[in-house]
Structure formats: structure tokens, C-alpha cells
Amino acid sequence: MNFPSKLIENAVEELAKLPGIGRKTALRLALHLLKTETEQTVGMADALLKMRTLITYCKTCHNISDSETCSICANPGRDHSLVCVVSDIRDVMAIENTSQFKGVYHVLGGVISPIEGIGPSDLTINSLLERIPGSEIKEIILALSPTIEGDTTSFYITRKLKDFNLKITSIARGVPVGGELEYIDEITLGRSIVERSNYGRA
Amino acid sequence: MNFPSKLIENAVEELAKLPGIGRKTALRLALHLLKTETEQTVGMADALLKMRTLITYCKTCHNISDSETCSICANPGRDHSLVCVVSDIRDVMAIENTSQFKGVYHVLGGVISPIEGIGPSDLTINSLLERIPGSEIKEIILALSPTIEGDTTSFYITRKLKDFNLKITSIARGVPVGGELEYIDEITLGRSIVERSNYGRA
Structure with missing residues (x-):
């Protein structure tokens, strides 16, 4: 040009x-x-x-923040016993927009990806482990993308958390609301059958 | 959000x-x-x-420039008898990238568009008319988009230029190089037949 x-x-x-x-x-x-x-x-x-x-990052959850502690961690109305582990700040915003989650977050800053040279030490996994002892945390929700990297990271964190007496859950995988069954990929559809939920009883 | x-x-x-x-x-x-x-x-x-x-605008052709006169107008190697009238700075860059034009430019700053409230006085048409007397300009090439607004502007400029003894031309309309005939719209194809050019003689 x-x-x-x-x-x-x-x-x-x-x-x-x-x-x-x-x-x-x-x-x-x-x-x-x-x-x-x-x-x-x-x-x-x-x-x-x-x-x-x-801009600064919240010293507890590593979300972006205007102050040392972000508005979510500083909010006494949130359920501090429930920690949702996400990869990225955008995931926090996406979940916040659903208005379905009243707990707090932990932002990893990425997922484990050997191809991109991202190992566990590049993420805030240690900070998550340090956050647990002496806290009121009872449940960790793993909300990472269902990719190889996301699943690897979830598996790694689950192993690191096994010594703590915590409930570990993962966000549900299944058919998206409004999705046409015939266009859903086989793995998702298969998983949605295996992990079917109760629909009520006649 | x-x-x-x-x-x-x-x-x-x-x-x-x-x-x-x-x-x-x-x-x-x-x-x-x-x-x-x-x-x-x-x-x-x-x-x-x-x-x-x-950033400043060239006082002669209204192209963007780092100085009072742009590098094209200041270049003695260009043909100053040939002025190509374009709507926008991007058009200058597009024509310059072809390396096919050795003349100079006049940037209108848009085209006449009653819907958008752009009249002749909002463009640099007067500046074009003032540029001609006493200059070496012999030919004006109208290189505006083949839209209603572009054609209106070309027509308006042609009428304003009729008192000057100038050759007025327009860039060729026709089938784009590499275009498949069957996908070309009828008006373009029709015009390309009416305005056919000599191909040589056996």
C-alpha cells in the first residue's frame, strides 16, 4: 500500500x-x-x-478490577463457598450476564496448552490452591471450554484438589437450548444421553 | 454487558x-x-x-498530506495536465497501487447525495474549478463509483466544466478482468458491448 x-x-x-x-x-x-x-x-x-x-487484577480471583479486590469478591451478598473456575475474564462476564450464578470466581488466565507453551505454572492454579485453606469454600465448579486443553486443565486441577475436602463439579455438557438435535455433533449428543437429567415423574 | x-x-x-x-x-x-x-x-x-x-490536506488536490502540498502534486515527474477526480483518499491509494496513472488527482471528499444531505458545496468542486484557469490541465478523468450518486456527481462536474476547453473522460466501465461473463450483471454486460474497444485486426 x-x-x-x-x-x-x-x-x-x-x-x-x-x-x-x-x-x-x-x-x-x-x-x-x-x-x-x-x-x-x-x-x-x-x-x-x-x-x-x-487497571489491576483482583488479588483473590485475578479478575480485572479497578481496585485491589474486585467488586464480586468484595460483595458480601455473593456465596463465597462456591468458586467457579474459568479460563478468561470474558467467561466471568458471560456467566455474570446469565444472572444464574451467585458465587465467586477464579480466573486461571488461560488453559494448559503444551502447543502454545502454557504450563500449569503460567496459570493461577497455585493461587487457587492457596485460596482454599481456612476459607469457607465448599464447592469448586470447573467451567472450562470442552476442548482437549480445557479438559486437561480440569483434570489437572481435580487432581491437585483431591487432598481438600471439596465438592468438585463441572458445568453441564449437552444440547444447547434451541439447538436442533440433527445438527448436534455425535459426542455432545452421546454425552447428553449418558448424563441425562431427571425430567419429573408422572 | x-x-x-x-x-x-x-x-x-x-x-x-x-x-x-x-x-x-x-x-x-x-x-x-x-x-x-x-x-x-x-x-x-x-x-x-x-x-x-x-495531518493536513494538500491545498491543491485535497489529498491527505504531511505538508501543504502532497507528494503527488509536488512531484515534477507526474503529468500535471491530467487530473483524475476521485471521491475519496482511498480511491487515490487504490489507483496509485495500480501504477498505471502518472497524472495528478483531485479528491472531492465524497459524492453528491441528497439522502445524506451532501450537496455540491460540501465537496471540493469549486476548488477544482478554481484550479483550472492558468494551469496546464488538459484532461479531467472522472473516476467516481458507478452508482446513482457517483453518476450524478460526474454529470454535475461535467456541466460545470463545459466552459473550459478540456477533454473530459470517465474510467472504463466493463467486465472485470477475471470475471465470468455469466455472473456479470446485465447493465455492466450491456455497457461492455456498447462501449466495446478495438481488439486488433487480422
């Missing part, structure tokens, strides 16, 4: 470093910013800088 | 103002920045701010 201006070339190159944004999209975004008020660019740059430099 | 942090919420809201970026994508981008070095966010914010505040 021949850029008419070094300034726009730099902006495009920086935007194109973002995931899923190629140089053509980056150029469209840069030209959009040129067409809008200067305040919009200033506001965006400011918000991104503040986020990157001021 | 429930955000665990006001800082990330602000960043997501600012990113989601960009065209084609919704709140989910904005969140993915924000979390990506959190995972990368602080320098990347600083570099991006800096490049965007510099672009927005320091």
Missing part, C-alpha cells in the same frame, strides 16, 4: 496489530477518525491508555 | 464507536491490549493522536 502520509501509515500499522484487523480495515478506521471530531480520537486514546496503565 | 471495571468499560465504549466494531469485538480488542506490552497501547494511542492532530 502506498500511503500519502507517514502519519496515517503509522496509525494504520498500529491499528493493524490488533487481532482480526488487517491493513485495509485499519485504513478504514484511521480515515473514519480523520472524519470525526478530534475529541473522539483524544477520548479513545485516553481511555485505552488509562485502561492499560491503571 | 456487566463490566468488572469502569476502566475497561470506557475503553470498550470508545472502541465500539469505530465503524464495524461492536461491543463484543471492542471487548476482545481491549482484552488483547491488556495482554500485550504497555508500549503497544502507548504506541497506538500516540500514532492515532499524532495522525488526528498533525
Whole structure:
């Protein structure tokens, strides 16, 4: 691409470093910013800088937070005996959006993946183990993606937790609500039969 | 969406103002920045701010530029008798990438569109008319999109230019190179027959 201006070339190159944004999209975004008020660019740059430099992670659950303890861990109305282990901050937000979970979280920061060079020590598994003794934790819910990496991580954590007297559960695997049976993959459908739940009794 | 942090919420809201970026994508981008070095966010914010505040427009052709006259208008090796009229800066870049055009440009900044409230006075048409007297301009190439708005704009400019002794041309409309005839729309195919070009003679 021949850029008419070094300034726009730099902006495009920086935007194109973002995931899923190629140089053509980056150029469209840069030209959009040129067409809008200067305040919009200033506001965006400011918000991104503040986020990157001021954000902290909750010292208990490793969720992102504006303070040392996140709003979920600091909330006495939540059930602190129930800890939901997730891979990512986005998973916390997804579960929070369901309004179905009243416990607290533990964010691993990823899953064990030898291919990507991520081992147990790169995750916050030790912090989870340290969190248990002397706490009111009674149940650990493993809410990791049903992939090889997710299952490996769940298995690893289960083994590490075996010396604690805890109930360990996993989120249900099955047919998604609204899913057509004929389009569901065989493994999911098979598991949904094996792990069938009571529907009531006539 | 429930955000665990006001800082990330602000960043997501600012990113989601960009065209084609919704709140989910904005969140993915924000979390990506959190995972990368602080320098990347600083570099991006800096490049965007510099672009927005320091960029200027060429006083002759209205292309974006780092100086008062853009590198194309300032280049004595270009053919200044040939002016290609385009709607947008991206069109200049697209034509420059073909390496087929050695003339100079005139960037209108859009096309006439009553629906979007864009009239001739919102474009740089007057600046084009002022550019002609006393100049070496001999030919104006209209390179606007073949839409109703583009054709209206071409027609308007042609009428405004009728008092000048200039050759006015339009980029060729026809079947794209590599296009399959059966998939080309009827209007394009019809025009490509009416405006057929010589292929040589046996």
C-alpha cells in the first residue's frame, strides 16, 4: 500500500496489530477518525491508555478490577463457598450476564496448552490452591471450554484438589437450548444421553 | 454487558464507536491490549493522536498530506495536465497501487447525495474549478463509483466544466478482468458491448 502520509501509515500499522484487523480495515478506521471530531480520537486514546496503565487484577480471583479486590469478591451478598473456575475474564462476564450464578470466581488466565507453551505454572492454579485453606469454600465448579486443553486443565486441577475436602463439579455438557438435535455433533449428543437429567415423574 | 471495571468499560465504549466494531469485538480488542506490552497501547494511542492532530490536506488536490502540498502534486515527474477526480483518499491509494496513472488527482471528499444531505458545496468542486484557469490541465478523468450518486456527481462536474476547453473522460466501465461473463450483471454486460474497444485486426 502506498500511503500519502507517514502519519496515517503509522496509525494504520498500529491499528493493524490488533487481532482480526488487517491493513485495509485499519485504513478504514484511521480515515473514519480523520472524519470525526478530534475529541473522539483524544477520548479513545485516553481511555485505552488509562485502561492499560491503571487497571489491576483482583488479588483473590485475578479478575480485572479497578481496585485491589474486585467488586464480586468484595460483595458480601455473593456465596463465597462456591468458586467457579474459568479460563478468561470474558467467561466471568458471560456467566455474570446469565444472572444464574451467585458465587465467586477464579480466573486461571488461560488453559494448559503444551502447543502454545502454557504450563500449569503460567496459570493461577497455585493461587487457587492457596485460596482454599481456612476459607469457607465448599464447592469448586470447573467451567472450562470442552476442548482437549480445557479438559486437561480440569483434570489437572481435580487432581491437585483431591487432598481438600471439596465438592468438585463441572458445568453441564449437552444440547444447547434451541439447538436442533440433527445438527448436534455425535459426542455432545452421546454425552447428553449418558448424563441425562431427571425430567419429573408422572 | 456487566463490566468488572469502569476502566475497561470506557475503553470498550470508545472502541465500539469505530465503524464495524461492536461491543463484543471492542471487548476482545481491549482484552488483547491488556495482554500485550504497555508500549503497544502507548504506541497506538500516540500514532492515532499524532495522525488526528498533525495531518493536513494538500491545498491543491485535497489529498491527505504531511505538508501543504502532497507528494503527488509536488512531484515534477507526474503529468500535471491530467487530473483524475476521485471521491475519496482511498480511491487515490487504490489507483496509485495500480501504477498505471502518472497524472495528478483531485479528491472531492465524497459524492453528491441528497439522502445524506451532501450537496455540491460540501465537496471540493469549486476548488477544482478554481484550479483550472492558468494551469496546464488538459484532461479531467472522472473516476467516481458507478452508482446513482457517483453518476450524478460526474454529470454535475461535467456541466460545470463545459466552459473550459478540456477533454473530459470517465474510467472504463466493463467486465472485470477475471470475471465470468455469466455472473456479470446485465447493465455492466450491456455497457461492455456498447462501449466495446478495438481488439486488433487480422
